[in-house]
Amino acid sequence: MELAEMDLAVRDFLAGRLNGEECRLEKLAGDASTRMYFRVHCVPKTLILMRMGEPDPAPAFVSVQQVLARAGVPVPAIHAFDPAAGLMLLEDFGDRTLEQAARGADEKTWIALYSEALRVMADIQFRPLKQRASSSCPCFSLAFDVEKLMFEMDFFIAHTLENWKRAEFAPGEKQALRAELEALCRELAAEPRVLCHRDYHSRNLMALPGGALGVIDFQDARMGPAQYDLVSLLHDSYVDMPAPVREKLYGMYLERHERETGGGADPARFREVYLLMILQRNLKAAGSFAYLDCVKNMGRYLARMPQCLGHVRDAFEQLARMGTLRGLLAKHLPEIG
Missing domain, CATH: 3.90.1200.10 (Aminoglycoside phosphotransferase (APH), C-terminal lobe)
Structure with missing residues (x-):
C-alpha cells in the first residue's frame, strides 16, 4: 500500500513523522486483539504502525513501556503517538518469534x-x-x-x-x-x-x-x-x-x-x-x-x-x-x- 492509497488519518500521521519520505505499508498478520499492525517500509529502515481498536488518550501501553524501558527491559521504542487517531509508530523487532x-x-x-x-x-x-x-x-x-x-x-x-x-x-x-x-x-x-x-x-x-x-x-x-x-x-x-x-x-x-x-x-x-x-x-x-x-x-x-x-x-x-x-x-x- 503506497502513501497515496492510505486513509487520510494514517497518511497525515506518517507524513508528519517521516518528513515527507516515500513509504509503503505492509499489513501484518493479526493476533486475537482488535489492534491492527503494519510494517512501514521507508529508507533506510522499517517501523511498525499500530492502529488501536479504539482511540485512548492515555493507553496503558505507553505507561508500561516507559516503566519497562527505564528498567532496561528490551521493549520497542515509541517513535510517535497520536492519541486522537489511535495510531502509534514503534521500533520494528522483526517477524521471528x-x-x-x-x-x-x-x-x-x-x-x-x-x-x-x-x-x-x-x-x-x-x-x-x-x-x-x-x-x-x-x-x-x-x-x-x-x-x-x-x-x-x-x-x-x-x-x-x-x-x-x-x-x-x-x-x-x-x-x-x-x-x-x-x-x-x-x-x-x-x-x-x-x-x-x-x-x-x-x-x-x-x-x-x-x-x-x-x-x-x-x-x-x-x-x-x-x-x-x-x-x-x-x-x-x-x-x-x-x-x-x-x-x-x-x-x-x-x-x-x-x-x-x-x-x-x-x-x-x-x-x-x-x-x-x-x-x-x-x-x-x-x-x-x-x-x-x-x-x-x-x-x-x-x-x-x-x-x-x-x-x-x-x-x-x-x-x-x-x-x-x-x-x-x-x-x-x-x-x-
Missing part, C-alpha cells in the same frame, strides 16, 4: 533461547519495583487478586465448559465448581507479588540478532505471583518443550528468584504454588481458546487445546489435594481426568 526460533531445536538451543527468556522475565519481575512508589502506571496498582483470577475462571466456565463442551450442570454442581476454583484463586492471590507481563510466552518474545529477545504485548502488565509468568513461559501451549528442558529451566529460574529475594522462599512451597498456577493459568488459556473459536470464529486456536489441557492434567497428577476440583472438571472435560 521465540516460537519460531525454538521449532526443531536441540536441547542446547532450547536452553540458550529460554535462559535468555528467563533472564528478561526476571528483570521484568524485579527491576521495575524500584519505580513503584513514584509511578502512576496502572501496572503497579492492578493485581492478580481474587476478583481478577476468578474472572478468568468464570470466563473458562462460560466458554470452555458451557459454550464449547455444552456442559449441563446438575443442581448445585456449578456452585461447587466455583467454590473450588475460588479457593484456588484465594491461595494464589495471597502469594508475594512481583510485576507480571501477564502473557509472557513464545509468541510475545521476538528473536533478535545475537541471541537477544524483544518483549511485546506488555500493556496488560500487573502485579502477581512470580509463578504466573514462569508458568506462561514454561507451560506455553504454542511450543512443545521437552520435559527435561523444562525442569532445567525451572531450576535456573529458582536460582535467580532466590538471589532476588535473598533466599526467603521455601522451594517446596514455591513448587506447590507453581503447580497450582499451572492449573489456573492453563484453565484461563483454555477459556480464551474456546472463546476465540466459539465467539470469534478463530478455530485455529483449538489446535493448541490438547496441549493446554495436558498441562492441567499433568499438574493434577502432582496435586493430590486438588482431587475434588479435578473430579468436578473431569465430568465435563474428560481430557484432564
Whole structure:
C-alpha cells in the first residue's frame, strides 16, 4: 500500500513523522486483539504502525513501556503517538518469534533461547519495583487478586465448559465448581507479588540478532505471583518443550528468584504454588481458546487445546489435594481426568 492509497488519518500521521519520505505499508498478520499492525517500509529502515481498536488518550501501553524501558527491559521504542487517531509508530523487532526460533531445536538451543527468556522475565519481575512508589502506571496498582483470577475462571466456565463442551450442570454442581476454583484463586492471590507481563510466552518474545529477545504485548502488565509468568513461559501451549528442558529451566529460574529475594522462599512451597498456577493459568488459556473459536470464529486456536489441557492434567497428577476440583472438571472435560 503506497502513501497515496492510505486513509487520510494514517497518511497525515506518517507524513508528519517521516518528513515527507516515500513509504509503503505492509499489513501484518493479526493476533486475537482488535489492534491492527503494519510494517512501514521507508529508507533506510522499517517501523511498525499500530492502529488501536479504539482511540485512548492515555493507553496503558505507553505507561508500561516507559516503566519497562527505564528498567532496561528490551521493549520497542515509541517513535510517535497520536492519541486522537489511535495510531502509534514503534521500533520494528522483526517477524521471528521465540516460537519460531525454538521449532526443531536441540536441547542446547532450547536452553540458550529460554535462559535468555528467563533472564528478561526476571528483570521484568524485579527491576521495575524500584519505580513503584513514584509511578502512576496502572501496572503497579492492578493485581492478580481474587476478583481478577476468578474472572478468568468464570470466563473458562462460560466458554470452555458451557459454550464449547455444552456442559449441563446438575443442581448445585456449578456452585461447587466455583467454590473450588475460588479457593484456588484465594491461595494464589495471597502469594508475594512481583510485576507480571501477564502473557509472557513464545509468541510475545521476538528473536533478535545475537541471541537477544524483544518483549511485546506488555500493556496488560500487573502485579502477581512470580509463578504466573514462569508458568506462561514454561507451560506455553504454542511450543512443545521437552520435559527435561523444562525442569532445567525451572531450576535456573529458582536460582535467580532466590538471589532476588535473598533466599526467603521455601522451594517446596514455591513448587506447590507453581503447580497450582499451572492449573489456573492453563484453565484461563483454555477459556480464551474456546472463546476465540466459539465467539470469534478463530478455530485455529483449538489446535493448541490438547496441549493446554495436558498441562492441567499433568499438574493434577502432582496435586493430590486438588482431587475434588479435578473430579468436578473431569465430568465435563474428560481430557484432564
